[in-house]
Amino acid sequence: MTDWLLAGLVSTGVPLLFVTTFLSCLMVPVPSSLMMLAAGAFAAGGDLPIISVVLASYLGAVLGDQTGYAAARLAQQPITRMMAHKAGAARMMTAATLRLSRNGSVTVFLTRWLMSPLGPYVNLAAGATGFSWSRFSLASAAGELVWVTIYAGLGWAFASNIEMVAELSGNITAALAAAFVAVLLGRMLLRAARHRH
Template identity: 45%
Template structure:
């Protein structure tokens, strides 16, 4: 995989970074993190311009976030109709909307880099629930600064160890997502058990 990525960057330069980060924000399984590490490594050796590398990865990610948002917002009407046809599904949609209204900025920001595997789904939920686009765009753009900066910066600083770095960062990201899932499940179970314990009048 690493050799293929190096060949792609050698042949297509920063354009491939823009394309890959764009696609990764649309739920497509492309190795965006490894590609950015490789891009940073190429910039360190002078084969790529650092500013162009950062800009390509950043604008690809921002464009992907907003494309996912508007696709869900534009074509989510049928899904909303399907959700509204069942009270339980409608309730889940309303819960998601309420959550985004309350904690949308921090959710969008962190999903771009701390829990990056969830990022594309947060984009879709934001569009589906018609979360304010200006807020989504602002916090998404700030989050992508961190994501792109971390991966290209690490690739630039540790250009000879990108495979090891990719593995470590991938494991860390997976662990954080799993930990978040356990926390949310525990919180839901706690609330559910608390509501059942309430005395009936």
């Protein structure tokens, strides 16, 4: 699928980038970060306009966040039930909800770029728990700007070494998200153990 999307980026360009970042914010497993890296590299080679790359990626991500938030706000019960039946999704949703209740806007901001695998779950948790739309929107818009700038910028700056940058950034993001979830679940277990005694 990744090869097909990257080939499509050459022929379709910016609209495919918009769709990819939009879908990634809705838990659709598409390689949006890799697509932005590639688009940045294509822009460095003169094949795509960098402003269009950044705008399409940014608008897709922000609209994806807003769609996830609105869907969870409108359908709290069905989404909660759906997440409860999938072990991995349930863990991510629990971690997102816990983090959101403690550090609201900071959590939304950081899960756009630093811990991006948690981002779609935070969108759902924010909508389902009634987190302030204005706070969510501001933090989301700021975080997505950082995400898009980092990935499109890395693609632009390191166009000749794009494979190495893609592998390194993917490994770092996955490790940070896994560590984040592990720490949150560990804290929950410690609290539960303390309450039993």
